[in-house]
Amino acid sequence: METFVLPPLPPRLNPFTHTLSSNELSLFAVAASLGVLTLVYALRKFFTRSNLKPVPGPPGVPILGNLFDWPSEYQAETVQEWKKVYGPMVKLGILGKRMIFLTSPTVISELFAKRSADYSDRPRLIFSQDYVGLDIMHPMTQFGADFKQQRKFMKEVLHADVIRKHEDLLNEEGRRLLQGMWDTPKNFDRHLRRFSSSLSLRLVYGFEAMDNDDPHVLLAEEMMQTAEYAVIAGWAVDFIPWLRYLPAWLPGVGWKKRGAYIRSKVDAMISGNYDEVMQKVKSGVPLRDSFVTINMRLAKEGKSTYDEQMIKTTATAIYGGASDTTASAGWSLILAMLINQDAQRKAQEEIDRVTGRQRLPRMADKASLPYLQAVVWEVFRWAPPVPVTLPHRARYGGEIDGYEIKKDDTLIANLYSISRDEEYHTDPETYDPDRYLDGGEERTPYYVFGYGHRRCPGADMAFAQLFHQAAYVLSVFDIRPEVDSKGNAMYPKPEFVGEMVRHPKPFKCVITPRWENADLLFQEDVKA
Numbered sequence: 001m002e003t004f005v006l007p008p009l010p011p012r013l014n015p016f017t018h019t020l021s022s023n024e025l026s027l028f029a030v031a032a033s034l035g036v037l038t039l040v041y042a043l044r045k046f047f048t049r050s051n052l053k054p055v056p057g058p059p060g061v062p063i064l065g066n067l068f069d070w071p072s073e074y075q076a077e078t079v080q081e082w083k084k085v086y087g088p089m090v091k092l093g094i095l096g097k098r099m100i101f102l103t104s105p106t107v108i109s110e111l112f113a114k115r116s117a118d119y120s121d122r123p124r125l126i127f128s129q130d131y132v133g134l135d136i137m138h139p140m141t142q143f144g145a146d147f148k149q150q151r152k153f154m155k156e157v158l159h160a161d162v163i164r165k166h167e168d169l170l171n172e173e174g175r176r177l178l179q180g181m182w183d184t185p186k187n188f189d190r191h192l193r194r195f196s197s198s199l200s201l202r203l204v205y206g207f208e209a210m211d212n213d214d215p216h217v218l219l220a221e222e223m224m225q226t227a228e229y230a231v232i233a234g235w236a237v238d239f240i241p242w243l244r245y246l247p248a249w250l251p252g253v254g255w256k257k258r259g260a261y262i263r264s265k266v267d268a269m270i271s272g273n274y275d276e277v278m279q280k281v282k283s284g285v286p287l288r289d290s291f292v293t294i295n296m297r298l299a300k301e302g303k304s305t306y307d308e309q310m311i312k313t314t315a316t317a318i319y320g321g322a323s324d325t326t327a328s329a330g331w332s333l334i335l336a337m338l339i340n341q342d343a344q345r346k347a348q349e350e351i352d353r354v355t356g357r358q359r360l361p362r363m364a365d366k367a368s369l370p371y372l373q374a375v376v377w378e379v380f381r382w383a384p385p386v387p388v389t390l391p392h393r394a395r396y397g398g399e400i401d402g403y404e405i406k407k408d409d410t411l412i413a414n415l416y417s418i419s420r421d422e423e424y425h426t427d428p429e430t431y432d433p434d435r436y437l438d439g440g441e442e443r444t445p446y447y448v449f450g451y452g453h454r455r456c457p458g459a460d461m462a463f464a465q466l467f468h469q470a471a472y473v474l475s476v477f478d479i480r481p482e483v484d485s486k487g488n489a490m491y492p493k494p495e496f497v498g499e500m501v502r503h504p505k506p507f508k509c510v511i512t513p514r515w516e517n518a519d520l521l522f523q524e525d526v527k528a
């Protein structure tokens with residue numbers, strides 16, 4: 001098969017929303033489409049008059065609209081600034097498509113939770129869905145029968161009770177994380193990355209990743225990168241659907257070949273890992289029970305309603321949804337503990353009261369560790385790993401607070417805006433676990449996982465994983481700032497980057513054992 005190297009990513013845009021990539025677009029297509037659009041726009045304006053208020057937003061330019069306003073970096077923060085000018089809903093129009101950012105907690109929960117059936121579809125993206133084949137992956141599946149079946153399957157395997165059954169896995173990977181941080185504390189970010197990848201790989205396929213160069217981790221990363229490229233790079237055919245009928249040999253239609261190439265990568269991830277598990281099972285190679293082996297067995301025994309294709313794609317969606325997001329949360333936890341020494345000390349004192357420094361915490365200790373729970377929730381709020389939801393499509397037109405929503409509008413909730421809403425959270429820029437405790441009574445930020453039918457199906461697992469990581473790391477290590485030549489502490493400024501998943505910029509810290517022989521905790525687990 002013909003292969004080629006992916007070109008550097010164009011300016012990054014939000015998933016599912018696109019600007020035009022010049023190399024893909026024929027001038028003819030643009031000119032013709034602009035003419036048609038102008039006419040359609042004028043006619044529409046004339047014939048459709050509504051008493052509802054139009055959603056406000058930056059003014060833009062004729063036809064191209066807000067193409068040049070699209071925030072390709074720091075999207076959550078930019079939308080938060082727009083909120084101050086335009087209010088709870090901010091509209092951007094690009095080439096006749098309407099994209100509405102939702103910024104207020106009440107509007108978001110009204111549309112995505114209360115009216116979830118109307119606003120839980122995904123926009124139709126010809127390139128990534130038809131050419132790359134991502135339509136069968138849960139995050140991209142249109143709202144309908146397939147989506148509901150996938151969701152049921154996900155709920156069954158990611159339910160809190162099921163997560164509890166994986167405690168041995170969390171313990172094993174947690175100990176390996178501690179050993180890595182003990183041996184090379186400066187590489188804490190790599191150890192956390194491996195912890196997240198390996199945990200997801202083992203849970204889904206039963207493969208262990210001993211380091212970050214493990215071929216399964218590399219394949220998954222490549223697949224995620226190419227899939228993200230397919231979604232966010234910006235493809236003319238998504239704006240001008242008739243471009244799909246042009247033959248692939250025409251200049252400017254190279255995107256068809258590129259789609260096939262990306263599809264081969266995605267297929268390799270979907271089928272490669274699955275086939276390897278099948279092969280190992282057939283040859284009697286011992287494998288830990290995983291999502292794939294359990295469901296393969298059930299299907300073989302005729303006890304499952306899910307076929308092979310469903311098992312494969314769900315496995316890929318779980319791995320894809322889990323690994324980057326949980327790694328991001330893991331780094332943010334270390335950063336939060338570093339710059340909030342007081343919170344770190346309080347969490348460590350609470351852990352010590354429960355374990356007596358004689359063992360590592362267990363899941364059953366969760367109820368006795370309310371401060372640690374608050375520490376974890378506050379990490380999710382202070383640094384939301386997925387600051388804006390994936391885009392939702394309005395299946396019907398509607399009205400909210402006197403504003404008009406049109407059928408096919410793309411709606412994106414800025415979850416970051418909720419985390420910074422002063423009516424929701426006091427002094428929102430400050431990291432403060434106490435806000436949920438001792439009569440603080442602020443709402444637990446469940447919203448960081450989204451709302452309604454599209455709420456993150458991995459929320460319980462994500463919480464369990466970060467809680468476990470926090471409990472283990474804070475049992476054994478102190479996280480301190482570096483000091484300069486005069487002995488002054490050098491606290492990093494918290495800064496975050498990333499599009500779909502946002503994570504802290506690299507930072508330094510000093511990680512040391514809390515006492516001599518603290519390693520006995522994870523090497524022997526004295527009273528496990």
Ligand code: HEM
Nearest residue numbers: 138139321322325329385386389390449450454456458462
């Ligand atoms: C730090 C942890 C995580 C955060 C903050 C997070 C957050 C989110 C958010 C905000 C969405 C989009 C909701 C929407 O479009 O309205 C989402 C979707 C999704 N997440 Fe997560 N997530 C996390 C971890 C996980 C884990 C551990 C898994 C799998 C085990 C997972 C699987 C998914 C999937 C499959 C979707 C697509 C759902 C759909 O389209 O219906 N996520 N997540």
